[in-house]
Amino acid sequence: MPQNTPxxxxxxxxxxxxxxxxQIRDVSAGRRDFLRTAFVSxxxxxxxxxxxxxxxxxxxxxTLPEHSTTLGRPVAxxxxxxxxxxxxxxxxxxxxxxxxxxxxxVSFSPLQGLFGIITPSGLHFERHHQGWHDxxxxxxxxxxxGLVKEARVYTMDDLMRLxxxxxxxxxxxxxxxxxxxxxxxxxxxxxxxGMLSCSEFxxxxxxxxxxxxxxxxxxxxxxxxxxxxxxxxxxTISLDRALDDVLVAWGQNGEMLRPENGYxxxxxxxxxxxxxxxxxxxRIEVGDQPWATKDEAVHYIDLMPDGTHRxxxxxxxxxxxxxxxxxxxxxxxxxxHNITGLAWSGxxxxxxxxxxxxxxxxxxxxxxxxxxxxxxxxxxxxxxxWDGSPAILQSRAMDETGYVQPTYAQLRAVRGTxxxxxxxxxxSWKLADSGDVSNVxxx
Amino acid sequence: xxxxxxxxxxxxxxxxAAGASADSSFPGVGRPATPSEVKAWDIDVRxxxxxxxxxxxxxxxxxxxxxxxxxxxxxxxxxxxxxxxxLVGGTxxxxxxxxxxxxxxxxxxxQRSTLMKVPTLSTLWDYINRxxxxxxxxxxxxxxxxxxxxxxxxxxxxxxxxFTLSDKNxxxxxxxxxxxxxxxxxxxxxxIKGKPDVKNVACMKNCKTQxxxxxxxPDYARDAHGNLADQNRVIGAVRGQQTxxxxxxxxxxxxxxPAMDLMKKSGCSGxxxxxxxxxxxxFRDIAKRYKxxxxxxxxxxxxxxAGGSGTWGDAAMPPQAHVSDADTAALIKWILSGSPEN
Numbered sequence: 001m002p003q004n005t006p007x008x009x010x011x012x013x014x015x016x017x018x019x020x021x022x023q024i025r026d027v028s029a030g031r032r033d034f035l036r037t038a039f040v041s042x043x044x045x046x047x048x049x050x051x052x053x054x055x056x057x058x059x060x061x062x063t064l065p066e067h068s069t070t071l072g073r074p075v076a077x078x079x080x081x082x083x084x085x086x087x088x089x090x091x092x093x094x095x096x097x098x099x100x101x102x103x104x105x106v107s108f109s110p111l112q113g114l115f116g117i118i119t120p121s122g123l124h125f126e127r128h129h130q131g132w133h134d135x136x137x138x139x140x141x142x143x144x145x146g147l148v149k150e151a152r153v154y155t156m157d158d159l160m161r162l163x164x165x166x167x168x169x170x171x172x173x174x175x176x177x178x179x180x181x182x183x184x185x186x187x188x189x190x191x192x193x194g195m196l197s198c199s200e201f202x203x204x205x206x207x208x209x210x211x212x213x214x215x216x217x218x219x220x221x222x223x224x225x226x227x228x229x230x231x232x233x234x235x236t237i238s239l240d241r242a243l244d245d246v247l248v249a250w251g252q253n254g255e256m257l258r259p260e261n262g263y264x265x266x267x268x269x270x271x272x273x274x275x276x277x278x279x280x281x282x283r284i285e286v287g288d289q290p291w292a293t294k295d296e297a298v299h300y301i302d303l304m305p306d307g308t309h310r311x312x313x314x315x316x317x318x319x320x321x322x323x324x325x326x327x328x329x330x331x332x333x334x335x336x337h338n339i340t341g342l343a344w345s346g347x348x349x350x351x352x353x354x355x356x357x358x359x360x361x362x363x364x365x366x367x368x369x370x371x372x373x374x375x376x377x378x379x380x381x382x383x384x385x386w387d388g389s390p391a392i393l394q395s396r397a398m399d400e401t402g403y404v405q406p407t408y409a410q411l412r413a414v415r416g417t418x419x420x421x422x423x424x425x426x427x428s429w430k431l432a433d434s435g436d437v438s439n440v441x442x443x
Numbered sequence: 444x445x446x447x448x449x450x451x452x453x454x455x456x457x458x459x460a461a462g463a464s465a466d467s468s469f470p471g472v473g474r475p476a477t478p479s480e481v482k483a484w485d486i487d488v489r490x491x492x493x494x495x496x497x498x499x500x501x502x503x504x505x506x507x508x509x510x511x512x513x514x515x516x517x518x519x520x521x522x523x524x525x526x527x528x529x530l531v532g533g534t535x536x537x538x539x540x541x542x543x544x545x546x547x548x549x550x551x552x553x554q555r556s557t558l559m560k561v562p563t564l565s566t567l568w569d570y571i572n573r574x575x576x577x578x579x580x581x582x583x584x585x586x587x588x589x590x591x592x593x594x595x596x597x598x599x600x601x602x603x604x605x606f607t608l609s610d611k612n613x614x615x616x617x618x619x620x621x622x623x624x625x626x627x628x629x630x631x632x633x634x635i636k637g638k639p640d641v642k643n644v645a646c647m648k649n650c651k652t653q654x655x656x657x658x659x660x661p662d663y664a665r666d667a668h669g670n671l672a673d674q675n676r677v678i679g680a681v682r683g684q685q686t687x688x689x690x691x692x693x694x695x696x697x698x699x700x701p702a703m704d705l706m707k708k709s710g711c712s713g714x715x716x717x718x719x720x721x722x723x724x725x726f727r728d729i730a731k732r733y734k735x736x737x738x739x740x741x742x743x744x745x746x747x748x749a750g751g752s753g754t755w756g757d758a759a760m761p762p763q764a765h766v767s768d769a770d771t772a773a774l775i776k777w778i779l780s781g782s783p784e785n
Contacts, residue, residue, distance in 0.1 A: 089674050089683065096667060100526050101721060103577075103713050112683075113676045130577060131713065143476050143484055151476040158472045183658040187668055187686070212469060224487060230580040232573040234487060240635045283484050292490045292563045294570035301560065301626070307547030308625055309560065313632040317639060327660075328671035329681040337680055354645060359654035363647045392654065396645065404643040408657070414641045418550075422632065430659065436684055441657040 092123055095191045103131035108194030111323045117377040119197035121253050126260045127173055130231035135280055137264035146286035149214025156264055162204040168376045170198040170344045172316045174273030174300050177423040184439050188328035193321045198377035201268045202251025207243045221288045225267045228282035234293040235276040245270045270375040271346030272314045275300055305416035316346035318405050319424035320353055320397035326429050327439035334388040343378045345399035350378040352398045359392035359442050391431040392442055409443050488569040492613060499609035500590025502597045508587055509594050512576045515722045515758045521598050526721055531598040532556040534621040539601060542624035558599040562626045564617045567592055578713055578722060699785050702777035709766045717782045724755045726782040733779060743775045
């Protein structure tokens with residue numbers, strides 16, 4: 001590693017931007033002394049001039065780029081903006097072999113490249129059970145029936161007239177990290193933790209609508225939420241929760257929900273697994289017993305070591321993960337690094353996140369970036385100077401109830417390894433001296 | 444009267460008949476639901492069978508319906524693993540007696556079938572009624588739901604071959620569900636005030652003496668998710684690792700073939716996989732079949748537009764008239780060329 005290289009800007013270029021596959025294999029093999037030569041030849045290629053010129057300084061400065069010497073593109077050329085062409089690597093992706101058909105599948109958010117706490121709507125993870133539709137909002141209706149004085153119907157026009165609130169909440173699929181219950185199965189944080197997103201949702205509290213229909217507070221114990229898609233996804237929610245902070249939402253990050261996320265109407269059930277956030281919401285029924293629907297009697301049930309299944313497991317307990325550096329990434333250099341990640345809890349606010357770089361022997365408390373909100377993603381950062389030796393990075397979150405995110409050993413001691421759901425164990429990333437980071441589980 | 448004013452009038456009638464809710468705090472917002480509206484949407488069936496419509500269907504009727512409407516995706520015996528995990532398998536006579544699926548305790552089940560999990564029969568009735576067949580949800584009559592469910596239960600040896608399932612005897616059959624006693628709600632993850640079952644403490648210094656590597660990603664699995672270099676930003680403190688050959692040197696990943704998108708947008712992918720059969724044949728099998736047939740292109744364009752069945756099996760393709768001529772032609776060309784992904 002060229003420690004004393006002069007640094008006009010950044011000396012060490014992205015390997016894949018400048019190097020041949022052979023040279024990249026050298027990086028992976030830990031041979032880094034070639035980087036200087038690589039830089040020189042790369043700058044020759046770019047500047048098309050002599051090595052001497054490159055020695056004068058950075059060709060990115062010395063040779064004015066086209067964007068500094070030509071006219072740029074007009075306003076509104078793209079009436080709905082899109083990310084830079086250079087950001088194409090960060091997109092939702094499926095995990096090969098996880099599901100059999102794309103209409104009932106999952107795509108994962110690229111957590112490895114996201115900043116702050118808000119997930120761009122186009123990168124929000126997807127889980128559909130019977131494909132998605134782009135529903136005409138003028139034809140969409142919400143019905144509320146069951147143990148209410150009067151069953152009522154609302155159009156989108158009706159709902160959007162009501163007093164609305166906007167709140168930032170995370171949504172995590174109950175099966176997030178589910179592939180890792182028994183052993184390491186996937187290479188990157190996108191696939192290990194990417195059924196996780198966080199948005200600002202705008203809508204009307206469900207309690208307002210239930211009151212509008214005259215809910216029978218004596219007999220009502222549960223509500224059923226039902227979607228308008230082919231699967232007509234249904235989930236039971238206890239009345240306590242329904243009256244607490246559940247929203248009937250149409251807004252997401254300042255615009256309407258995306259079709260893949262339930263346009264024009266979805267339920268927002270803060271702190272609870274994503275399957276309960278019924279998309280394309282068409283109906284709420286008030287009742288006095290749970291419904292045991294397909295996704296609460298066949299799926300989203302947690303298999304315990306004694307062979308029973310836990311039914312109606314809903315709360316997403318406190319969890320965190322380091323997003324950079326994370327599995328499948330390579331650190332370009334020794335020296336200073338900002339370790340960054342996300343923490344969240346379905347039971348309230350994140351109180352603290354500790355980070356270990358030695359596999360859990362010693363911990364330091366990370367900075368929580370504002371805002372720190374209840375049942376929302378919280379961004380943490382911590383300074384670190386990497387000396388080039390192997391390390392194991394972990395983060396451990398604690399929420400305002402005092403609950404501390406468990407280790408794999410602790411989680412498995414109670415719940416075994418056969419569940420699919422609610423794996424909130426501490427994640428470990430192994431950093432090799434080559435700079436390569438990989439997914440491991442340590443005890 | 445014009446269609447439009449007819450609609451308006453109908454709207455006014457509903458509004459007038461309904462009136463505003465007496466104690467609504469939001470005058471002018473929402474309206475009462477009519478009884479027919481509630482009936483049309485309130486289709487759920489609870490474990491106590493509240494909501495179950497009257498009707499009946501026999502195992503024999505179920506076999507026939509199953510072959511026509513379910514086999515393509517779930518296999519003749521509910522055993523298929525192709526489109527979804529098996530519906531049937533892994534339960535025993537003893538499980539039916541005890542109501543606890545023994546495979547979970549013996550830990551010898553390679554997969555968990557639907558019948559191994561589901562405790563409540565209402566769940567299956569409700570779900571098949573609202574969501575199956577997957578490509579034509581809500582198309583079965585109540586009697587048809589009873590019939591296919593009777594057949595499914597027969598496959599699990601829960602009811603005999605000459606059984607007729609009905610709203611009258613469904614509660615009796617519930618008492619034979621193999622995993623009916625297999626569920627628990629004794630945990631802290633449902634109730635809003637529920638208590639966690641797993642505990643850790645936030646130790647800060649010298650928390651462990653030894654670190655044991657439990658599990659890591661085998662080398663052969665490193666590129667199972669594609670080239671990780673292409674799944675990371677091209678600037679910043681880190682880069683994605685080069686996990687597959689070819690795409691090096693900063694070249695962007697090859698763009699997906701435009702037909703990949705078109706096939707999804709046109710709704711073909713619900714029934715056809717590129718390499719796997721769903722309800723219809725896989726696109727690669729179609730290409731194979733018509734490899735030497737010069738006239739195939741125009742012929743298949745016609746068949747896709749018109750729909751039909753019998754060439755590949757009993758399942759029918761509905762007419763794909765919503766797809767434009769140009770798009771259909773492009774899709775067929777692509778299919779016959781072996782459906783390249785990029």
